[in-house]
Amino acid sequence: MTHIMRVDAGKLIEKAADALKTEGSVEATEWAQFVKTGHHKERLPDNPDWWFVRSAAILRSVAATGPIGTQKLRHKFGGKKNRGHKPGHFYKASGSIIRKILQQLEKSGLISQTQKGSFKGRILTPKGTSFLDKIAVGIYKESRPAKTKAAAPKKEAPKAEEKPEASEKTQE
Numbered sequence: 001m002t003h004i005m006r007v008d009a010g011k012l013i014e015k016a017a018d019a020l021k022t023e024g025s026v027e028a029t030e031w032a033q034f035v036k037t038g039h040h041k042e043r044l045p046d047n048p049d050w051w052f053v054r055s056a057a058i059l060r061s062v063a064a065t066g067p068i069g070t071q072k073l074r075h076k077f078g079g080k081k082n083r084g085h086k087p088g089h090f091y092k093a094s095g096s097i098i099r100k101i102l103q104q105l106e107k108s109g110l111i112s113q114t115q116k117g118s119f120k121g122r123i124l125t126p127k128g129t130s131f132l133d134k135i136a137v138g139i140y141k142e143s144r145p146a147k148t149k150a151a152a153p154k155k156e157a158p159k160a161e162e163k164p165e166a167s168e169k170t171q172e
Contacts, residue, residue: 004063004132007139015135016056017049025108026055029100038093040081055101059124062111063132067121073098 004012020026028051036044037054047053054077061076062068077093102122105111110128114121124132 004060004129004136007136007143009060011139012132012136013053013056013060015139016059016132017052019131019135020055020059021049021052025110026052026101026104028052032097035094035097037097038078038091040079040091040093042082051101054097055105058098058101059105059110059128059132062105062122063124063128067114067116067119067123069121070095070098070102072121073102 032051033048034044036042037050057077058073061073065072071092074092074095077098078091079093080088081091082088102111105128106113106122109125110131111122112125114123116123
């Protein structure tokens, strides 16, 4: 069985976004069509299904990094803002979008809140792990080259040749 982190991240996120959309476990909010994904962005997302893509990316991030919270995800999805003639500056992504997605994923049972030692955040549940593993296995099977059943010449086993019983060494 293949692991979530062994397949291409882009393909995993794309397939998981499609699965989240068809499954109905995540729904875009009413205001999602009007917002930018962060202060560093100049325009709205071009993809009309960006909410599901971001949900799948957050789900993969939770799977990869263990207990993770909103602030670390804001930093992960943030970026550099073009400020004209001034130097660029890093800004975090929108926290509201990330919080709403985390709440939806938690409601659907794919992630849960936990506290491991001093780390508090969200982790993948067994349902979430199996959800991503099924998608990862499908991607892995698609990416493998198909085995052809062409008649390959069989190699014959080497015949057992008679070995000399004693080597010709001179003994003194």
